[in-house]
Amino acid sequence: MTANQNDDRSVPPPSTAGLVLNIADLNINRENMFLDDPEDLYINVVADNTLYASTITFEELNLLPEVIRGLYREMGFKRPSKIQAITLPMISSPSYKDLIAQAHNGTGKTTCFGLGMLGRVDPNLRAPQALHLPHQALKQ
Ligand SMILES: Nc1ncnc2c1ncn2[C@@H]1O[C@H](COP(=O)(O)OP(=O)(O)OP(=O)(O)O)[C@@H](O)[C@H]1O
Numbered sequence: 526m527t528a529n530q531n532d533d534r535s536v537p538p539p540s541t542a543g544l545v546l547n548i549a550d551l552n553i554n555r556e557n558m559f560l561d562d563p564e565d566l567y568i569n570v571v572a573d574n575t576l577y578a579s580t581i582t583f584e585e586l587n588l589l590p591e592v593i594r595g596l597y598r599e600m601g602f603k604r605p606s607k608i609q610a611i612t613l614p615m616i617s618s619p620s621y622k623d624l625i626a627q628a629h630n631g632t633g634k635t636t637c638f639g640l641g642m643l644g645r646v647d648p649n650l651r652a653p654q655a656l657h658l659p660h661q662a663l664k665q
Contacts, residue, residue: 578603579610586613592643606633609640616641635659 583593583605596602605613608628615624616637628634642655 579605579607581605581610586610587617587644588613588640589644592640596640606636609633609637612637613640617644 581604583596583602586605586609588596606628608626612624612626626634626637638657642657646654
């Protein structure tokens with residue numbers, strides 16, 4: 526998926542204020558298929574002239590209430606980034622097992638994995654349930 530091919534800091538994104546992410550459009554029940562048009566998803570979550578913040582809120586991403594509280598209070602986040610707005614509904618959907626996403630450095634990709642994992646683990650089960658393995662660049 527090339528969620529934000531236009532993420533060049535010198536080029537402002539197209540003006541799409543007022544458009545919101547329609548999660549139904551993500552076809553999240555489709556398994557092992559590519560998104561029809563990733564560019565549509567990019568446009569739907571782009572805030573007017575902001576490169577990193579999306580037009581939607583964490584509440585719209587169906588995260589656990591405790592996770593949302595932590596994002597606001599502990600982390601001080603205000604809104605999901607674009608890559609988070611696009612990928613978190615997919616990560617949270619059990620039919621998606623694998624996801625390849627591309628976004629600019631520091632736009633919150635790693636956080637996507639963390640939030641996605643938190644949404645899928647059972648806090649009452651006292652056993653390892655998830656592994657987050659950094660890619661080669663982070664290990665160096
Ligand atoms: N929605 C958000 N709002 C504000 N800050 C955020 C948000 N998501 C992530 N961050 C912060 O932005 C920084 C970069 O996040 P993260 O490491 O997830 O990005 P990344 O795309 O994986 O980065 P890299 O490309 O360098 O691996 C971190 O300090 C993280 O806490």
